[in-house]
Amino acid sequence: MTDAGPFVLERTATGWLLRLLGDWRMVNLAALDHALAGHAWPEDGHLSLDGSALTGLDSAGLMLIHNRLKSAGIAWPAIELAGFDNERLALIRLVADRLDAPAPAVVVPPGFVAALGHRVSRAAAEVPGLLTLLGQISEGVVDLVRRPSGFRMREFFVQLQAVGLGALPIVAMMTFLIGVVFAYLLGIQIEKYGANIFIVDGVSLAIARELSPMLVAILVAGRSGAAFTAQIGAMKVTEEIDAIATLGLSPVKVLVLPRLLAIVVAMPLLAFFGDLVGVLGAATVAASQLDITFNTFFIRMRDVLPFSTVTFGLSKTPAFAVAIAFIACRNGFAVSRDARSVGERTTATVVTSLMAVILINAFYAIVHPEL
Amino acid sequence: MTTVLEVDGIQTRLAGQQLHDGVGFKIAKGEIVALIGGSGTGKTVLLRECIGLLRPQAGRIRLLGEDVWALSPDDLNALRRRFGVLFQEGALFSSLTVAENVEAPLREHTGLAEALRDEVVDLKIRLAGLPPEAAFKRPAELSGGMKKRAALARALALEPEMLFLDEPTSGLDPISARAFDNLLRTLCDSLGLTALLTTHDLDTLWGLVDRVVVLHDGKVIADGPVHEVARVDHDWIRSYFSAHMKEKGDGNGIRG
Numbered sequence: 001m002t003d004a005g006p007f008v009l010e011r012t013a014t015g016w017l018l019r020l021l022g023d024w025r026m027v028n029l030a031a032l033d034h035a036l037a038g039h040a041w042p043e044d045g046h047l048s049l050d051g052s053a054l055t056g057l058d059s060a061g062l063m064l065i066h067n068r069l070k071s072a073g074i075a076w077p078a079i080e081l082a083g084f085d086n087e088r089l090a091l092i093r094l095v096a097d098r099l100d101a102p103a104p105a106v107v108v109p110p111g112f113v114a115a116l117g118h119r120v121s122r123a124a125a126e127v128p129g130l131l132t133l134l135g136q137i138s139e140g141v142v143d144l145v146r147r148p149s150g151f152r153m154r155e156f157f158v159q160l161q162a163v164g165l166g167a168l169p170i171v172a173m174m175t176f177l178i179g180v181v182f183a184y185l186l187g188i189q190i191e192k193y194g195a196n197i198f199i200v201d202g203v204s205l206a207i208a209r210e211l212s213p214m215l216v217a218i219l220v221a222g223r224s225g226a227a228f229t230a231q232i233g234a235m236k237v238t239e240e241i242d243a244i245a246t247l248g249l250s251p252v253k254v255l256v257l258p259r260l261l262a263i264v265v266a267m268p269l270l271a272f273f274g275d276l277v278g279v280l281g282a283a284t285v286a287a288s289q290l291d292i293t294f295n296t297f298f299i300r301m302r303d304v305l306p307f308s309t310v311t312f313g314l315s316k317t318p319a320f321a322v323a324i325a326f327i328a329c330r331n332g333f334a335v336s337r338d339a340r341s342v343g344e345r346t347t348a349t350v351v352t353s354l355m356a357v358i359l360i361n362a363f364y365a366i367v368h369p370e371l
Numbered sequence: 372m373t374t375v376l377e378v379d380g381i382q383t384r385l386a387g388q389q390l391h392d393g394v395g396f397k398i399a400k401g402e403i404v405a406l407i408g409g410s411g412t413g414k415t416v417l418l419r420e421c422i423g424l425l426r427p428q429a430g431r432i433r434l435l436g437e438d439v440w441a442l443s444p445d446d447l448n449a450l451r452r453r454f455g456v457l458f459q460e461g462a463l464f465s466s467l468t469v470a471e472n473v474e475a476p477l478r479e480h481t482g483l484a485e486a487l488r489d490e491v492v493d494l495k496i497r498l499a500g501l502p503p504e505a506a507f508k509r510p511a512e513l514s515g516g517m518k519k520r521a522a523l524a525r526a527l528a529l530e531p532e533m534l535f536l537d538e539p540t541s542g543l544d545p546i547s548a549r550a551f552d553n554l555l556r557t558l559c560d561s562l563g564l565t566a567l568l569t570t571h572d573l574d575t576l577w578g579l580v581d582r583v584v585v586l587h588d589g590k591v592i593a594d595g596p597v598h599e600v601a602r603v604d605h606d607w608i609r610s611y612f613s614a615h616m617k618e619k620g621d622g623n624g625i626r627g
Contacts, residue, residue: 030482063490
C-alpha cells in the first residue's frame with residue numbers, strides 16, 4: 001500500500017474498493033497495463049471504483065480498467081462508481097456501453113487447403129470477365145469491318161504515337177547494346193577457330209529471328225501494357241468508363257480497339273527497327289574487334305540471312321501485341337474502386353503479358369523449328 | 372472556459388485572389404462550432420490553415436496553446452498528435468483494413484504492445500459507432516456513412532483534444548447524416564472534445580452545433596448561436612436560412 005502505483009485495492013466493510021490514482025490516459029497506457037497485469041482481483045465480485053484521486057482519464061484508460069476487470073470476472077454493471085465528476089461519468093457511460101456490445105466473431109486465418117481453394121476459385125472467377133472482353137472485342141472487330149467509319153481514328157493515332165514513336169529511342173538503345181554484347185561474346189568464341197566471318201551468320205539470324213521481336217515485346221509489355229492498365233484502371237476508379245457507357249458508347253470500341261490496333265501496327269515496325277539497329281550494333285563490334293569491315297559484314301549478311309527469317313521474326317510480333325493489349329485492357333477493366341487495385345493490376349499486366357510473350361515465342365519456335 | 376482555438380487576423384491570398392481578409396474567431400473548450408459560407412469562401416482553406424497544412428499570408432492561429440505557424444516542424448508534428456482531422460471523403464488508406472487504418476497512428480506514435488493496441492483499436496471502432504465486424508473490411512467495401520465513421524475512429528485514435536471536420540455529413544443520406552450528428556454530439560460531450568466543422572448542412576447547424584461562424588467576402592460577418600445568426604440582417608444570411616425554412620415547410624408549406 002506504500003508504493004505509488006496507479007491504483008490501490010482495499011477491503012471495506014461491504015466489499016472491495018478500487019481507488020484509481022494519478023493519470024489514466026493513453027500516454028501511460030502501457031505502464032498501466034503492466035501494473036494491472038500482475039494483480040490478483042477479488043473473487044466475490046462486489047467492487048466499488050473510486051476516481052476522486054484521478055488527475056486524468058480518457059477512453060483508452062477507461063477501456064483498460066474495464067477490460068481487465070471483465071476478464072477477471074467482474075462485470076461492469078456490478079461495479080459501484082464513486083468520486084467521478086459528471087464529465088467522467090458521461091465518459092464512463094459511453095465507453096462501458098460501447099464495450100459491452102458483443103465482440104466480433106474472430107476471423108480464423110484459412111489453412112493451406114482453404115487458402116489454395118480460395119486462390120483457385122478467385123482465378124476461376126476471372127474467366128467470365130476474360131471471355132466477356134474477348135467477345136466484346138470480337139464483336140467490335142466485326143463491327144469495324146462492316147462499318148469502318150465508326151473507328152476512333154484520333155485515339156488510334158494518339159496511341160500509335162505513344163506506343164510506336166515514343167518507344168523508338170529505348171528500342172534503339174536496347175537492341176543496339178544487345179547487338180554489341182551478343183556479337184562481342186560470340187566473337188570471343190569464334191575467334192579461337194579463326195572463323196570470324198561466321199559472326200555475321202550467328203548475329204543476324206539470332207537478332208532477326210529471336211532477339212529483336214522478344215526485346216521489343218518485353219519493352220512494349222512493360223511500357224505500353226502497364227500504361228493501358230493504369231489508364232483504363234484510373235478511368236474505372238473515377239467512373240469515366242461508366243460515363244462512356246451511359247453516353248451510349250461502347251468502352252471497348254472507344255478504349256480497347258484503338259489501343260489494340262495501335263499496338264498491333266506498332267510492334268512489327270518496332271521489331272524491324274530493332275533488327276536494323278541490333279545488326280548495326282553487331283557490325284560495329286565486328287568492325288572494331290574482329291577485323292570485319294561494314295562492307296564485308298553486310299555482303300555476307302545478304303548471303304546468309306534469308307528474307308523468310310526476317311519475316312518469321314516479324315510475324316510473331318502481332319501475336320505478342322494482341323496478347324499484351326488483351327491482358328492489359330482486361331486488367332484495366334478489372335480494377336476495383338481503390339488505389340491499391342490499380343497498382344496490383346498493373347503489376348499483373350506486366351507479369352502475365354511477359355509470360356504470354358515467352359509462351360507464344362516458344363510455340364512459334366516449336367511449330368517452325370527450321371532456320 | 373479556456374480558449375482552445377484562436378484565429379486572428381487571417382489573410383489568405385490564393386491564385387491572386389484575396390480569400391480571407393482579416394478572419395478571426397475563438398473557440399472555447401467543449402464547444403462545437405460550425406464554419407459556414409457560400410462555396411468558394413474559403414472554409415476548407417481556413418480549416419487547412421488551422422491544422423498546419425497551408426500557411427496563411429498573415430495572421431495568427433493559436434491551437435491548444437501553440438502558435439501553429441510559429442512552430443518548428445517537430446513541434447508541429449507533436450501538436451498534430453493532439454488533434455484529429457476528418458477529411459471530406461474520409462481519406463482512409465485504401466490498401467489497409469479499417470482496423471489497420473485506426474491502428475496506423477497508434478503504431479506510429481505510441482509504444483503500445485500489439486495486444487493492447489488491438490484493444491484500443493476495437494474501442495475506437497466501437498466509439499465511432501461501427502459494428503466490430505467492420506474492422507476487417509477495406510474502405511472500398513464500406514458505405515459512405517461507415518467510411519466517415521471509420522475515418523472518425525482513426526481521428527480519435529490518439530485521444531485528441533480537438534477535432535476538425537470538413538463537411539462531416541456531405542454525401543450522406545439525411546438519416547445517416549442525423550445519426551452522425553448525434554454521434555458527434557455524444558462523443559464531444561463524453562470525451563470532452565472541442566470541434567470545428569465546415570458544413571453546408573442546415574440540419575447540422577440547428578441540431579448539433581453550439582455556435583456558427585459565417586464567412587462572407589473574406590470576413591466573418593456573424594458569430595453566435597444559430598438562432599441569433601439566423602436573425603442577422605444580411606442578404607447572404609437571409610437567403611441561406613430562408614432556403615432552410617422553405618425546405619422545412621415553414622415558409623410556403625411545400626412539405627406540409
